[in-house]
Amino acid sequence: MLSTQMPLCSDVDVASLAEMTTGYVGADLTALCREAALQAILHTSQDAGSHLIRMSNFLEALKKVHPSCLRSSIGQTDFRPVAWEHIGGLEDVKLKLKQSIEWPMKFPEAFIRLGLSRPKGVLLYGPPGCAKTTLVKAAATSCHCSFLSVSGADLFSPYVGDSEKTLAQVFQQARACAPSVLFLDEIDSILGSRADSKASRGVQDRVLSVILNELDGIGLKVTERRGPASKKCLQEGLPEQQECDRQLDYQEVCNKDVLVVAATNRPDLLDDALLRPGRFDKIVYVPPPDQEARLAILKICTEKMPLDSDVSLEDVAEKTSFFSGADLENLCKEWKRYLLMNSALPFRLVLTVNGKHAMTSGVCKNHRKLAQLIVDM
Incomplete structure (x- = not known):
């Protein structure tokens, strides 16, 4: 029109x-x-x-x-659209996210025909710098849905009850702009586990209780109101059990397209109540990139770089074991900075100098044992 x-x-x-x-x-x-x-x-x-x-x-x-329902929103974030092709490797993880996030929103009729319910939550865990946040953005971009992101800095407040209220408002805004993806980044810093009994965990326990209730009761909003007849009954001192005393309206909210996605580096610190089916139904491990994935990441990062003819990205991918995607991206940036300061040197010398530094990075090494422990559980 x-x-x-x-x-x-x-x-x-x-x-x-x-x-x-x-x-x-x-x-x-x-x-x-x-x-x-x-x-x-x-x-x-x-x-x-x-x-x-x-x-x-x-x-x-x-x-x-932007949508008016997201203006001045706590979880509103501006991010550049990310395509699946911009993420090197991780083909198995991409397929799992497409099945859990993209397919239920794009093909709801197929899920209804098969009697298959869509997941309420998806948890991504793995070493830092392995594109967990980027994967969620790519999923939200492919679905053309609203994207809200919340971290611990957005939630925690010095005022009692303010953190729980803020989290409830974020869920309400996610329902208002459905279909939407609500992303909880570093969820272990927001919630943690109730098994770790500390005096300072009071706020985290209350926030955990709110998110558990939101995950269980997503889609149902209960509004309590008192009509004119109820006020008249109260003024006359009639018993509260009478029909005119209280009226409860149950309003079904069309928010089946709200999906909660969380990311963490330490899934062992999360409460067991979060990890059960019915809350975070799908738990996906995002591994460090293997040699083939590292080569794909290097090709994406060096797409606009003036590479010398003798530069072998396959050799670089082989030498960068235990490198995360963020490490490889930072390595390419270091190459560019080195070229900027030493523009007279050939690029192959830059590759040799930085190759020695590349062998020392092992941020993903300590996380593989943790990942295997979670898989065994």
Whole structure:
């Protein structure tokens, strides 16, 4: 309706735009069309072309116009869309995330036909720097759903009860803009385990109780109200057991498309109540990249780098055992910095110098024993 009076180019896919604008209300869509028109005017004034609104103008407008339900939201985060192809390796992990996150949102009819319920929560665990957060962003990008991210810094407050209230508000906003993915980063620092009885764990215990209730009761909202008849009964001193005393309204909220995804480096610190089926139904281990995955990551990181003809990325991938994806990305950045300071040197010398430093990185080495311990459990 909004686009009928707009001069649209043939490449504008309205159905695709409708899929990308999850959580947008009518006023948000009006602002989006207005911003796309402004982008078209800006580009046509530079190119001196016809005044047609292209799909690229809508994509630029989507970066500036956000759903009103997420404005001033605690979990709202701006992230650049991530494609699955931008993540090297981890093919098994990608498939598991697609089955748990993407397929239930894209093919709900198939799940209903098979009587298969979608998971309420997905837990990713593994060494730091192995693309756990990036994988969740890629899943949210492929689903075209809203993405909310919460960490311990967003939740904890010096005021009593404020952390629990904040977490409940985040879940409420996730329901308001469904389908959505609610990402709890470093969940072990937010919750921990109730088995570790410490005096300072009071807030964490209350936050854990809130998230357990939200995971169990997701989709059901209970509103309590008192009508005029109830107020009259109270003024006359009638018994509270009478019908006019209290009215409970149970409202089913359409939030079946809310999925909670958490990431942690220490799954052994989490409470057992979180890990049972019905809460975090799917637990996925994100391993350090193997040699083939390291080669794929290096190819992505060096895509725009001026490599010398004698540089062998296969050799680098072989020498960087126990490197995480973040380590490999940082290694490529170090190469670029070294070239910037020593532009006269050939790139193969840079590779040799940094190759010695590459052998010393073993951040993933200590996590493999922990991962095997979790798998055995």
